Amino acid sequence: MSSLITNPESDRFLDAAKILAQRRLRGESGAQLPFDLRPTNVADAMQIQALLASQMQDDIAGWKCGMPSEDRIVIAPIFAKTVFQQKLSNICKVYDKNFVKIEPEIAFVLATDLPPRITPYVADDIRAAISHAQLALEIIGCRYSEPALTSFTEHLADGLFNQGLFLGPQIHLHDAEQAQKMTIRLSVENAVQQEFDGIHPAFAPIEPLFWLVEYLRQQGAGLKAGQAIITGSFAGSPTVPINKNISLQFAELGSIDVRFEQY
Secondary structure (H helix, E strand, O other), X not given: OHHHOOOOOOHHHHHHHHHHHXXXXXXXXXXXXXXXXXXXXXXXXXXXXXXXXXXXOOOEEEEEEEOOOOOOOEEEEEEHXXXXXXXXXXXXXXXXXXXXXXXXXXXXXXXXXXXXXXXXXXXXXXXXXXXXXXXXXXXEOOOEOOHHHOOHHHHHHHOOOEEEEEEEEEEOHHXXXXXXXXXXXXXXXXXXXXXXXXXXXXXXXOHHHHHHHHHHHHOOOOEOOOOEEEOOOOOOOOXXXXXXXXXXXXXXXXXXXXXXXXX
């Protein structure tokens, strides 16, 4: 991600990144950045986000992304120490004390690198680099204590509410690409709590990945084998309790079973 840093000598970008990195590492939230450190546009926010990644002393194990709008982009790194796998354990650590917000998604996991290059990647190039898809939950968190009063660019610098990622079972790539709509059933301790008519925010779940690859390529950056890329929630951001057994059924694709516990 270092290639995204085009102005590393900027003290204010680095100071902002250090504040946000410390909050992440401690599981804390705080006030908005000091006025003179706040990013005022997407370019500034991405500078801070890149410097934040360099401050975390952790590998980037994945990315969150979504389709851009006229004045906003959806992109953030997901750090290795915050990624949990159902195949290893159903326990997922979070900083929240009582409840945590989650987003049911699909993750595309790469088999090979997609490094920066001069020519754009076409869809077939990207599909060929994918190892498999998995059901996933994005774990939501914020390093600002008053997120509703915080600007989009500040949230972008902070990683757009990402706290971590829980990866569930593998699914067929064809099913992942076609999964525009599905019923999501959320249960707590085997009791159904909510049922969602899930709709992916993009035309197809893989479309934001295509955008991400091209965006990073234009910045002189790329993706690495093993990284998991999530591309948008099928059902908003439901709140679930910690220290309870949680199950999310993704229609006929499978289910995620997880128990959130505090660090």
